[in-house]
Amino acid sequence: MNINFELYRVFYTVALNKSISKAAKELFISQPAVSKSIKKLEDELGGNVFKRTKTGVILTEEGKELFNYVSNAMEYLKGAENRFKDLIKLEIGNIRIGINATLMRNYFLPYLKEFHRLHPKITIEIITGKNAYLMKKLKNGLIDLVVLNLPYDTVENIKIIKCIKVHDCFVVNKNYKELINREISIQELNNYPIILQSKGSNTRQFFDDYCLENNINIIPTMSLASFSLVKDFTNIGFGIGYLTKEFIKEELENKELFELHIKEKIPNRYIGIAYIDNAINFTTNEMIKIITKKNS
Numbered sequence: 001m002n003i004n005f006e007l008y009r010v011f012y013t014v015a016l017n018k019s020i021s022k023a024a025k026e027l028f029i030s031q032p033a034v035s036k037s038i039k040k041l042e043d044e045l046g047g048n049v050f051k052r053t054k055t056g057v058i059l060t061e062e063g064k065e066l067f068n069y070v071s072n073a074m075e076y077l078k079g080a081e082n083r084f085k086d087l088i089k090l091e092i093g094n095i096r097i098g099i100n101a102t103l104m105r106n107y108f109l110p111y112l113k114e115f116h117r118l119h120p121k122i123t124i125e126i127i128t129g130k131n132a133y134l135m136k137k138l139k140n141g142l143i144d145l146v147v148l149n150l151p152y153d154t155v156e157n158i159k160i161i162k163c164i165k166v167h168d169c170f171v172v173n174k175n176y177k178e179l180i181n182r183e184i185s186i187q188e189l190n191n192y193p194i195i196l197q198s199k200g201s202n203t204r205q206f207f208d209d210y211c212l213e214n215n216i217n218i219i220p221t222m223s224l225a226s227f228s229l230v231k232d233f234t235n236i237g238f239g240i241g242y243l244t245k246e247f248i249k250e251e252l253e254n255k256e257l258f259e260l261h262i263k264e265k266i267p268n269r270y271i272g273i274a275y276i277d278n279a280i281n282f283t284t285n286e287m288i289k290i291i292t293k294k295n296s
Helices: 005-017 019-028 031-045 061-088 101-118 131-139 174-180 187-191 201-212 227-235 249-253 280-293
Strands: 050-051 057-059 092-098 123-127 144-151 160-168 169-171 194-197 222-224 240-244 268-278
Touching: 005 019, 005 031, 005 061, 019 031, 057 061, 092 268, 092 280, 101 123, 101 144, 101 169, 101 227, 101 280, 131 144, 131 160, 131 268, 144 201, 144 280, 160 280, 169 174, 169 201, 194 201, 194 227, 201 240, 222 227, 227 240, 268 280
Parallel strands: 092 123, 092 144, 194 222, 194 240
Antiparallel strands: 050 057, 144 268, 160 268, 169 240
16 A cells, blocks of 8 residues: 555544545645545545544544554654754754864864854764774765865865965074074984874875985884974974974964975975765864865
């Protein structure tokens, strides 16, 4: 049996109103159309659902049993409609964001703060890790949006948007004042202790690729697990750190760190966002709007 849902809707409305004429007005259809729908439903079911009275209609015993089930179904549908509307209006919902600790601390917090201000009822889940780990989760539907350092290889069905341009640089503290005011090549840096992020990070991969393309051989004295550790070890004088200029503005302005004048031009990079192009939800779309609006 495959009865048209519309017949049940007509049945439900008539049962609530106990009147075919009132139901017709509520449904914006004619009384004969309502009567025809009821008759068709009864024929499909093989029994009467209403008794006709002088004042309207009342449910048969079988009709009462049917109404209990239909009314529950209608309430579920109404609840689903209301929940869907709340999701559209961002009154409920959640968003899962993949990002590394450096980008969260130095780039993404203002966007997150603005999103929370506008939509305080949305639950925010932050998943941290390196690009490869986060992009795998994105592809498997376990994350809605990834904030990442670019470049990153194109992945099928995943859209990547460039957001802001950033600039990598070599910096030192005042212990290396003899390097601060002169131009130096990257290769010459091997004469001093060099601090880089560990292999596997996007920043390290970008720099290693640049060196390979330009026949530069750099041997780091230290390879540290995070951007913040590279910054801290450089700040206390362990060596020359490779850092992102936009993330150390305060240290440069306060003259805790000094940017070296490098002969070679290190290419710019971008911070971007990635998401599944054909599976974007309302919450993720709103976050993307906030990010791209601020970067436009």
